[in-house]
Amino acid sequence: MDVLIHIFVGLHIIGIAALLGGFLTQMKAMGQGTARFTPVMLHGALTMLVTGAVLIGLNQAQDTAVDNVKMGVKLAVLIVILGLVYVKRDEEKVEKPLFGLVGGLTLVNVFIAVLWT
Template identity: 80%
Template sequence: MDVLIHLFVGLHIIGIAALLGGFLTQMKAMGQGTARFVPGMLHGALTMLVTGVALVGLNQADHHHVNTIKIGIKLALLIVILGLVYVKRDEEKIDKGMFGAVGLLTMANIFIAVLWT
């Protein structure tokens, strides 16, 4: 079971890398007002959602303690991120505030995962 959990952790990290990487590649464009949500950001957020749900299930099945408050907050942030990216995915230009909010929420999700023990 541990190998399977580690596999999903790796896939979860790949999802966060796609989401954050897409954001970081658009930083210069955000400064110019031409930033857009790239497809990798949507796919990364969806990967995070699927692998995160799988990780919670696998950890509970393996009788590990799961901090449901932490998971609930991370899920809420991810749903907001996913909603913003999904709704605005076809627009050529995204408002700087909205684009920045997705980046900040993504980083908040990372820091909650790492620092909240």
């Protein structure tokens, strides 16, 4: 079971990398006002959602304590990210504040994961 959990942690990190990487590659375009949400950002957010839910289930199946408040906050932040990226995914360009919000919320989610103990 530990190997399976580690596989899903790796997939979860890949999802974070896709979302954050998609944001970082658009930073120059954001400065020019031409940034857009790429498909990799949407797929990264969806990967985070699915693998996060699986990880919670696997940990609870092993009777490992899960901080439900922390997971709820992370889920709420991810749903906001996912909603923004999904709704604006077909637009040619996204406003700077909205695009920056997605990057900021992604970083907030990362720091919640590593700092909230």
